[in-house]
Amino acid sequence: MIRLGVAYGSDLEKVRKVLLKAATEHPRVMHEPMPEVFFTAFGASTLDHELRLYVRELRDRSRTVDELNRTIDQLCRENDINIAFNQLEVHLHNEKGDEVTEVKRDYKGDDPTPAVG
Numbered sequence: 001m002i003r004l005g006v007a008y009g010s011d012l013e014k015v016r017k018v019l020l021k022a023a024t025e026h027p028r029v030m031h032e033p034m035p036e037v038f039f040t041a042f043g044a045s046t047l048d049h050e051l052r053l054y055v056r057e058l059r060d061r062s063r064t065v066d067e068l069n070r071t072i073d074q075l076c077r078e079n080d081i082n083i084a085f086n087q088l089e090v091h092l093h094n095e096k097g098d099e100v101t102e103v104k105r106d107y108k109g110d111d112p113t114p115a116v117g
Contacts, residue, residue: 005084
């Protein structure tokens with residue numbers, strides 16, 4: 001099984017086709033049973049998919065996953081599919097609890113302490 005998280009707004013049908021293409025064209029992936037793609041979850045920063053497949057020989061599993069991951073990365077680039085990553089939004093507040101809209105860094109000597117404005 002290969003898990004892939006793509007960015008919100010991605011064309012899910014295109015993602016499915018890319019994953020199936022990578023699997024069905026790989027020589028060590030079995031065609032019976034056929035590889036399957038499932039859209040499994042709306043993640044915090046990703047639309048999560050699973051590519052489920054079988055390899056002919058168990059000893060080929062790691063090599064096949066490596067090769068498929070590389071192929072999937074290339075196919076995603078070629079098809080403008082963004083492989084997502086976790087993102088974090090940070091809100092800063094001053095001592096009064098007010099949200100800070102600007103953060104400045106004053107570098108005086110060796111002290112890179114941020115000055116909040």
